[in-house]
Amino acid sequence: MATGSIQTTHSNGSDDVDVPDVVVERLPLYVRVLTALAASGIDMVSSEQLGDQLHMTPAQIRKDLSYFGRFGKQGRGYNVAALVNKLKAILGLDRSWNACIVGMGRLGRAIASYPGFAPEGFKIVAAFDTDQSLIGTSVDNLPVRSLSHIRQAVQEDDIAIGIVAVPAVAAQSVIDALVDAGIGAILNYAPVTAHTPDHVKIKNIDPVMSLQSMTYYLKS
Amino acid sequence: MATGSIQTTHSNGSDDVDVPDVVVERLPLYVRVLTALAASGIDMVSSEQLGDQLHMTPAQIRKDLSYFGRFGKQGRGYNVAALVNKLKAILGLDRSWNACIVGMGRLGRAIASYPGFAPEGFKIVAAFDTDQSLIGTSVDNLPVRSLSHIRQAVQEDDIAIGIVAVPAVAAQSVIDALVDAGIGAILNYAPVTAHTPDHVKIKNIDPVMSLQSMTYYLKS
DNA sequence: GTTTGTGAAGGATTTCACAGCA
DNA sequence: TGCTGTGAAATCCTTCACAAAC
Numbered sequence: 001m002a003t004g005s006i007q008t009t010h011s012n013g014s015d016d017v018d019v020p021d022v023v024v025e026r027l028p029l030y031v032r033v034l035t036a037l038a039a040s041g042i043d044m045v046s047s048e049q050l051g052d053q054l055h056m057t058p059a060q061i062r063k064d065l066s067y068f069g070r071f072g073k074q075g076r077g078y079n080v081a082a083l084v085n086k087l088k089a090i091l092g093l094d095r096s097w098n099a100c101i102v103g104m105g106r107l108g109r110a111i112a113s114y115p116g117f118a119p120e121g122f123k124i125v126a127a128f129d130t131d132q133s134l135i136g137t138s139v140d141n142l143p144v145r146s147l148s149h150i151r152q153a154v155q156e157d158d159i160a161i162g163i164v165a166v167p168a169v170a171a172q173s174v175i176d177a178l179v180d181a182g183i184g185a186i187l188n189y190a191p192v193t194a195h196t197p198d199h200v201k202i203k204n205i206d207p208v209m210s211l212q213s214m215t216y217y218l219k220s
Numbered sequence: 221m222a223t224g225s226i227q228t229t230h231s232n233g234s235d236d237v238d239v240p241d242v243v244v245e246r247l248p249l250y251v252r253v254l255t256a257l258a259a260s261g262i263d264m265v266s267s268e269q270l271g272d273q274l275h276m277t278p279a280q281i282r283k284d285l286s287y288f289g290r291f292g293k294q295g296r297g298y299n300v301a302a303l304v305n306k307l308k309a310i311l312g313l314d315r316s317w318n319a320c321i322v323g324m325g326r327l328g329r330a331i332a333s334y335p336g337f338a339p340e341g342f343k344i345v346a347a348f349d350t351d352q353s354l355i356g357t358s359v360d361n362l363p364v365r366s367l368s369h370i371r372q373a374v375q376e377d378d379i380a381i382g383i384v385a386v387p388a389v390a391a392q393s394v395i396d397a398l399v400d401a402g403i404g405a406i407l408n409y410a411p412v413t414a415h416t417p418d419h420v421k422i423k424n425i426d427p428v429m430s431l432q433s434m435t436y437y438l439k440s
Numbered sequence: 441g442t443t444t445g446t447g448a449a450g451g452a453t454t455t456c457a458c459a460g461c462a
Numbered sequence: 463t464g465c466t467g468t469g470a471a472a473t474c475c476t477t478c479a480c481a482a483a484c
Binding site for chain 1: 474475476477478479482483484
């Protein structure tokens with residue numbers, strides 16, 4: 001809030017809700033490259049330089065940013081540190097988020113052990129399964145609990161994100177349970193097209209499907 | 221698809237390869253749901269029923285399919301078995317593909333052990349790393365080789381797909397090496413925006429970025 | 441001089457709506 | 463009857479181009 005706070009001149013004070021999803025999905029990209037630039041000591045950057053790094057047009061970057069405010073200065077570009085902070089705040093990355101994993105088979109354990117979440121502020125604070133032989137065991141000091149405790153855990157531990165790593169056939173019912181427990185977002189590793197109500201975001205991680213569309217271009 | 225087998229009635233006489241990427245990316249979704257329908261003994265399906273399953277409009281499904289031919293029958297819908305076979309052929313999924321993994325740290329080993337690739341026809345036939353302490357070890361009977369052998373291996377083993385699981389800082393140079401070795405497609409797990417020439421497709425798997433865009437919608 | 445922010449233009453994708461066929 | 467395939471319309475997204483600001 002400190003330096004040169006620029007109020008959006010659009011409408012009211014709260015964030016506009018008509019930002020296209022595609023724009024929101026690019027913001028983490030900007031955060032990442034800006035963070036790298038800041039780490040290498042660069043403090044101003046133009047949309048053209050950002051476009052070179054990200055292989056996109058400067059106009060798109062400027063347009064994207066313009067949905068949220070005016071962050072640049074004509075003739076100079078953007079202040080790297082200020083912009084990265086602003087974007088993190090817009091994305092809600094100026095705080096940490098609690099997540100749980102459902103499904104502690106091979107995949108769930110690999111996700112639980114993945115060291116990339118914590119440095120970005122995503123803390124895995126609970127793990128669930130329905131398999132009695134897994135319940136009570138621990139993975140990286142994270143005890144595996146019965147799925148029947150999920151509602152209580154989500155509320156007690158302020159869990160906003162559910163990570164689904166169960167077999168395809170179980171995924172929709174697990175997702176229903178997460179929604180019912182009051183989760184806000186789901187990262188789904190199960191190879192299914194799952195459905196959530198409008199107020200719950202879901203994103204799928206599906207390497208097989210990614211491969212299956214690339215083979216189209218593998219003319220041989 | 222090779223030449224000839226699909227004729228479109230478009231006025232433009234030249235062979236049209238202009239199927240939008242976004243359409244190609246939805247085809248694996250259709251293959252998956254059609255495969256499930258076939259397994260449950262259903263042999264005809266309408267675009268409306270498919271739309272219900274996939275949460276998309278029937279018109280979009282019909283439009284997507286129309287890029288490749290006329291597969292349906294008015295009043296009846298689509299023959300499930302015939303359509304899934306046709307789509308698999310279009311995507312190149314009527315054969316198997318060899319892949320290699322570069323980077324056999326924690327993530328690379330998890331990918332190598334993932335049992336979801338082989339049933340879909342993606343065979344991981346080689347693994348590479350630069351770490352001398354890993355080279356010579358095996359993961360699930362897959363020997364880890366020196367990255368310097370990659371060019372030879374890609375050609376000898378007919379490897380079309382490279383899976384990148386190295387740290388961010390090493391990713392672009394590994395990708396350059398894969399391109400140089402003659403790979404056709406890359407599945408990149410490293411959190412970087414990497415660049416490839418136009419003839420090499422690349423797709424990124426980045427769970428952290430997926431989370432970072434969902435938090436935008438979690439602001440309470 | 442440089443570069444932003446943004447209306448307008450252009451392009452891509454989705455949806456509509458209905459002719460045509462089983 | 464029911465449903466596909468597809469031009470046209472509508473919507474969404476990207477790029478252009480330039481006034482304004484530094």
